[in-house]
Structure formats: C-alpha cells, structure tokens
Amino acid sequence: MFFFFSLIISIDKHSSKLFIDAVIFSNILNLNFLRTYIATPPPPLLYGSVFTFHMGPNKAVVLVGYKTVKEALVDFAHEFGERATRRTVMDRVLFTNGETWREMRRFALTNLRDFGMGKKASEDKIIEECGHLLQRIKSFRDKAFDTHGVVNAAVSNIICSMVYGSRFDYDEPEFKEILYRVCRGLELLGTRSFQLNEMFPSLGKWMSRTRAEHRNIILATRSYYLKMIDQLTETLEPQVSRGVVDAFLIKQQQLEEAGQKDTQFHRKNLTMLVSNLFGGGTETTACTLRWSLLFMAKHPKIQDQVREEISRVIGARQVQVEDRKNLPFTDAVIHETQRLGNILPLSVLHRTSCDIIFKGHFIKKGTTVYTVLASVLYDENEWEKPHSFYPAHFLDQDGKFVKRDAFMPFSAGRRACPGEALARMELFIIFVTLMQHFRFTPPPGVTEEELDLTPQVGGTRCPSPHQLCSSRREE
Numbered sequence: 497m498f499f500f501f502s503l504i505i506s507i508d509k510h511s512s513k514l515f516i517d518a519v520i521f522s523n524i525l526n527l528n529f530l531r532t533y534i535a536t537p538p539p540p541l542l543y544g545s546v547f548t549f550h551m552g553p554n555k556a557v558v559l560v561g562y563k564t565v566k567e568a569l570v571d572f573a574h575e576f577g578e579r580a581t582r583r584t585v586m587d588r589v590l591f592t593n594g595e596t597w598r599e600m601r602r603f604a605l606t607n608l609r610d611f612g613m614g615k616k617a618s619e620d621k622i623i624e625e626c627g628h629l630l631q632r633i634k635s636f637r638d639k640a641f642d643t644h645g646v647v648n649a650a651v652s653n654i655i656c657s658m659v660y661g662s663r664f665d666y667d668e669p670e671f672k673e674i675l676y677r678v679c680r681g682l683e684l685l686g687t688r689s690f691q692l693n694e695m696f697p698s699l700g701k702w703m704s705r706t707r708a709e710h711r712n713i714i715l716a717t718r719s720y721y722l723k724m725i726d727q728l729t730e731t732l733e734p735q736v737s738r739g740v741v742d743a744f745l746i747k748q749q750q751l752e753e754a755g756q757k758d759t760q761f762h763r764k765n766l767t768m769l770v771s772n773l774f775g776g777g778t779e780t781t782a783c784t785l786r787w788s789l790l791f792m793a794k795h796p797k798i799q800d801q802v803r804e805e806i807s808r809v810i811g812a813r814q815v816q817v818e819d820r821k822n823l824p825f826t827d828a829v830i831h832e833t834q835r836l837g838n839i840l841p842l843s844v845l846h847r848t849s850c851d852i853i854f855k856g857h858f859i860k861k862g863t864t865v866y867t868v869l870a871s872v873l874y875d876e877n878e879w880e881k882p883h884s885f886y887p888a889h890f891l892d893q894d895g896k897f898v899k900r901d902a903f904m905p906f907s908a909g910r911r912a913c914p915g916e917a918l919a920r921m922e923l924f925i926i927f928v929t930l931m932q933h934f935r936f937t938p939p940p941g942v943t944e945e946e947l948d949l950t951p952q953v954g955g956t957r958c959p960s961p962h963q964l965c966s967s968r969r970e971e
C-alpha cells in the first residue's frame with residue numbers, strides 16, 4: 497500500500513500536462529511503463545513533448561518528438577550532454593562523464609569513426625568476416641536456423657578484429673561463453689527485477705539475484721578482457737598496430753617515455769574501453785542485422801527488388817563501401833530497417849549538466865533525461881508511414897536515395913554514437929553480401945503474415961527469438 501501511495505505522490509505536480517491516465521498509471525504500477533513504451537510507443541505528443549515522471553524516488557524528464565529531441569541534443573548539446581550513470585556495477589569510460597570520458601571518447605573516435613587503422617583495413621576486416629558468416633549459413637543448407645547466434649558471432653568478431661586484431665572460430669567455447677555473457681548482461685538490464693532494484697535500492701536484499709548475476713557477468717568478462725590485454729601486451733611491436741588495444745598501449749608507452757604522469761592511458765581504462773566497445777558495438781549492430789533479415793522474409797517483394805538491384809549493379813563480385821551510392825534501393829531498405837527496427841528506443845540515458853529552462857520548463861542540474869528516439873523514428877509529423885516497413889521514406893520520385901533529418905538511430909549531438917561509421921559500414925557490407933548469396937524465407941509451416949515482428953525488450957529492442965530459412969541464390 498505504501499508503495500502505491502508513494503507512486504501517486506511522486507507524480508510531478510508541476511508537469512504541464514496531466515500525466516496520469518489509466519494506461520500509463522497501471523503500467524507504472526506494474527513497473528512496466530518503459531517496457532511498454534519501448535514495445536508500442538504511444539503517440540508522441542499525448543503528454544506534451546516534455547514531461548516528467550518518477551522512477552521510484554528518482555525524477556526523470558522525458559523528451560519526445562523529432563523537433564524537441566533534436567533541439568535538446570543539438571541546440572542544448574552542453575546542457576543535455578551528460579550521461580546518467582546507473583548504480584549498477586559496470587565498466588564505464590565511454591558511458592560516463594568528465595575528463596575520462598572526453599579523452600577516451602576522442603581516442604575511440606580516432607580509432608573507430610576516423611579509422612585510425614585506415615578505412616580500407618576496416619572494410620577488409622568486415623569482408624573477411626562475411627566469408628566466415630557465409631560458410632556458416634551455407635552449412636545450414638535449407639534447414640531453418642536461429643539468426644541470433646550466427647549474426648552475433650560475426651558482428652562480435654568484427655569488433656574483435658578491430659580491438660585485438662584477431663578473430664575467433666564461431667565454435668570456440670570461450671568465444672561462445674563471452675558472447676553469451678555480453679548478451680545476457682544486456683538482457684538483465686531490461687528485466688523488471690533489475691529496474692525495480694535500480695529504483696528502490698533499499699529493496700535490494702529481496703531481489704538481489706538478478707543484480708548478483710549481472711555483477712558476476714561483469715566481473716567474468718572483465719577478467720577475460722584483462723587476459724586478452726595481457727597477451728597483446730606481451731607480443732606488442734610498437735611499429736605494427738594490430739588494433740585498438742595496440743594503439744592504446746603504444747600511446748601509453750609514448751606518454752610514459754615523455755615522462756607524463758596521471759594520464760588517462762592506463763590499464764584500468766583500457767579494460768573498460770574494450771568492455772564498452774564490445775558492449776556498445778555487438779548487440780546493437782547484430783540486432784539491426786537480424787531485423788533486416790526478418791523484414792526481408794516478411795516482405796518478399798521488397799527482398800526481390802533488393803536482390804535484383806544488387807545483381808544488376810554489382811553482380812557476383814565482392815561488394816565494397818563505394819557501391820553504396822549505386823544501390824539506392826538497398827540503401828533505403830537498410831535505413832528503413834534501422835528506422836522501424838528502432839533498436840534503442842529510449843537511447844541511452846542522459847543527464848542535465850546545469851539548471852536550464854527548456855521550452856518553458858525548468859529542469860534542475862543532474863536530472864535524468866530520456867531522449868526518446870522511438871518518438872523521433874516514428875514521429876507522425878516526419879514520416880509518411882511511421883509504423884510500416886516503407887523504404888520509399890528514403891527515396892525520391894526518381895528512385896534516388898534521400899537523407900531524412902528525422903533519421904536518428906545513432907542519436908545526435910556530443911553523445912552521438914561513436915561507432916556510427918563502423919556500424920554503417922558493417923550493416924551495408926554484411927546485408928548486401930547476404931542478399932547476394934541467399935534468399936531468406938520463413939521456416940516451414942509459417943507464412944509471411946505469421947512471421948512475428950513483436951520485439952523482445954531488454955537492453956536493446958531486438959526481434960523475438962525466431963528462425964528463418966536461407967535458400968542459396970542460383971549462381
């Protein structure tokens with residue numbers, strides 16, 4: 497009963513719109529508001545484009561709709577530019593604030609966005625992994641398979657190549673174990689008991705099982721990353737950088753030789769950097785690719801158009817990033833997958849860096865802010881068919897690709913995803929390669945209409961577990 501009342505009292509009395517309605521209220525009582533919001537975002541402006549609510553004792557401000565979210569992230573980049581951190585034991589250098597974040601983000605961007613190793617080298621690593629992915633999918637022959645394991649392994653291997661300079665066999669037990677852990681860790685973040693525990697830490701004793709499992713996962717992955725870093729340190733040759741870890745170690749050596757102390761380039765930050773790159777870069781890209789295959793199986797005519805364009809423009813040769821401009825329909829399908837797939841509907845939590853007045857609302861320094869990307873990607877004022885798979889959103893009347901301002905799956909502003917360039921390259925090369933070699937269909941006994949697009953809500957909004965069949969393209 498106390499819990500019930502504390503929730504009622506905690507609804508912000510100064511909110512400009514009446515926040516309580518039966519649906520939201522019952523959802524809050526179920527501690528399900530955000531999960532529901534993720535699965536089926538309500539119309540963006542139902543409660544105004546800026547509203548507040550309390551997650552237990554914590555007040556949060558929610559920003560919805562393209563114009564409001566963009567204004568906050570870009571025009572008020574500094575004010576909304578801090579990261580809200582959770583109580584959870586987590587490795588954070590990129591998902592944090594202050595000097596550590598600034599320095600590590602700069603380093604990550606140089607090595608990811610600007611491809612410190614050279615754009616060509618990154619492209620080559622993705623292409624190499626595509627070869628392994630093709631072999632694995634071919635081995636299923638025409639049998640239905642779960643897209644999760646194989647796609648996650650391929651995407652994770654690309655990060656491994658970028659970070660360590662080497663990849664792993666899909667069947668290697670330790671690799672499988674680490675993939676499971678990263679995935680499970682994210683899944684736990686989305687569970688009700690975990691969210692409840694975040695809101696009411698004092699209830700911790702009663703629901704510590706999820707938290708303890710999460711903590712063990714973090715500790716186990718951390719010691720695995722340390723082991724990899726040690727191996728790379730022992731075999732480091734400063735003239736040859738194999739990946740991000742080497743680049744970091746080389747920088748660390750240079751700073752030490754120059755007599756600089758108290759720098760951000762030390763072992764603890766390196767471990768967390770590796771952890772953040774895996775955490776940020778695996779499930780996101782893999783989940784998007786899985787949506788792309790599911791959408792293709794669901795919309796066979798669109799799949800045929802994609803395959804026809806690829807066949808006409810590049811035939812059977814290896815696809816390269818340069819080909820994107822000549823594949824407008826395929827590019828539109830990838831963009832539409834990211835828009836409708838909407839894999840981080842609430843983005844990653846922000847926090848205000850100072851007191852501000854935003855759109856007439858006073859928001860205190862340190863307030864948690866939800867920049868709801870779902871409300872941007874599905875904004876009815878921006879998209880002709882917000883809730884349908886409609887690649888024409890990204891095509892003009894002549895079939896040429898058009899950029900759309902409200903396409904913001906990577907967010908915007910000073911916290912925008914540093915892995916965007918890498919992710920876009922991966923999505924393009926892997927998707928085109930798969931379309932070149934296979935046609936994806938529902939498993940036997942399931943029609944296209946029956947293919948379930950209900951998302952599974954966890955750390956990311958992924959397709960629910962499903963199987964697809966891949967038939968070899970006639971070569």
Ligand code: HEM
Binds near residue numbers: 579608776780784846
């Ligand atoms: C389709 C793939 C991806 C999507 C849709 C995506 C999306 C996002 C979004 C929405 C954010 C939060 C931005 C904000 O708070 O405003 C983010 C942050 C981040 N992403 Fe990605 N991401 C993807 C792939 C990647 C990859 C491949 C990497 C790294 C290899 C990565 C690393 C990160 C990191 C480290 C952050 C935190 C940045 C910071 O706080 O400064 N992401 N991403």
